[in-house]
């Protein structure tokens with residue numbers, strides 16, 4: 487299997503090269519040049535790990551079968567607190583919740599980021615690359631900790647995460663400051679998430695910085711969902727969920743996906759491209775509804791204010807993986823290059839809406855809270871606000887047959903919003919809020935929370951953007967000085 491860029495036909499690389507590069511040299515994203523159509527029906531009795539091994543083998547054709555088996559074993563085992571990795575909770579006969587938050591950071595990013603470091607290590611071996619990697623990531627909360635958790639203790643990788651000071655929840659900050667491995671660090675940066683992201687991108691594109699790193703045998707890369715390795719790992723749960731949900735193979739199953747950067751929903755769309763009999767794939771967004779507007783009109787317009795919502799991991803105006811979806815629909819790299827140039831220049835572009843094959847809707851903040859309350863009252867089940875965006879979209883759609891809400895975060899991660907939705911009094915700190923939620927759920931706390939509370943968080947290190955480079959030097963010094 488080769489990987490090509492969405493923006494030109496100049497690059498065709500192997501899986502290991504695509505994973506190590508992250509982004510293509512022309513600024514495009516790597517995509518598989520074709521989609522195999524395996525006999526999914528014969529996968530029906532597979533465990534999550536067996537589905538993963540079989541799927542990865544189709545896409546990572548320069549990895550050895552033994553390496554794939556080993557890396558899948560390391561990525562999906564007791565680091566998840568469910569043997570099914572992504573279990574389904576059925577609300578009724580037809581409606582299920584695909585729980586993707588049983589990993590160490592309680593959000594769905596773990597499904598890709600527990601695996602990406604192993605993919606990296608193996609890809610380095612295949613390409614005989616000796617340099618270390620420095621992974622720079624701006625985060626609005628979930629990606630940062632998931633990357634830190636995945637790369638924690640890896641000798642040849644450093645992770646520097648930057649988050650907006652005051653812009654993430656106390657729980658998320660505590661998660662990022664409570665780590666025991668010196669190769670991963672999180673820093674607060676003055677400004678909002680957009681400022682933070684801009685500073686990280688600027689640093690990554692700075693020639694001087696890049697060269698200074700290379701002189702120390704360090705390559706720069708990112709853990710964001712532009713990496714094709716993440717997407718492939720994310721296809722596994724849709725296949726597994728489909729096989730778990732159908733009564734007989736071929737039954738139509740629909741998915742409703744709470745979306746931000748469009749990586750998660752694209753993985754579902756890729757599965758349908760491979761012949762998995764998925765019925766509808768529905769994109770649900772919060773009041774930052776640029777993606778819904780695009781899918782309903784064909785006009786992508788990022789020239790609008792970014793609103794702060796209770797589902798912050800979906801607060802986004804420019805969704806990187808939309809580029810891959812448009813490439814899937816057209817296969818036309820020069821057209822995509824023009825569209826992306828227009829987006830960069832004008833903040834908008836238009837596309838033929840008749841080509842779209844995803845449903846979409848948007849959900850107000852009031853509807854999110856009402857949905858959390860309704861699902862608790864009707865089914866005794868608690869949703870986090872991101873999952874509630876999808877659940878509201880599902881309950882208000884005409885989807886027939888079995889359908890799954892893709893649930894991307896544990897309610898514990900957003901305890902304050904959940905308690906507010908239920909009209910409960912709010913204990914003053916996040917610990918009190920989590921304990922109160924535990925009473926309502928009536929089950930043990932996830933182990934990840936117990937562990938978090940047993941650690942003493944580091945002191946917050948707060949930077950202005952000009953100090954980011956010095957903070958990175960400090961991280962390098964603390965890890966590699968002694969060699």
Ligand SMILES: *Cc1c(COP(=O)(O)O)cnc(C)c1O
Pocket residue numbers: 593594595628629711744745746747748749750751799800872894895
């Ligand atoms: C990242 C994230 C999303 C959005 O997923 P995309 O792949 O960016 O569309 C939704 N919910 C949660 C909790 C997330 O962390």
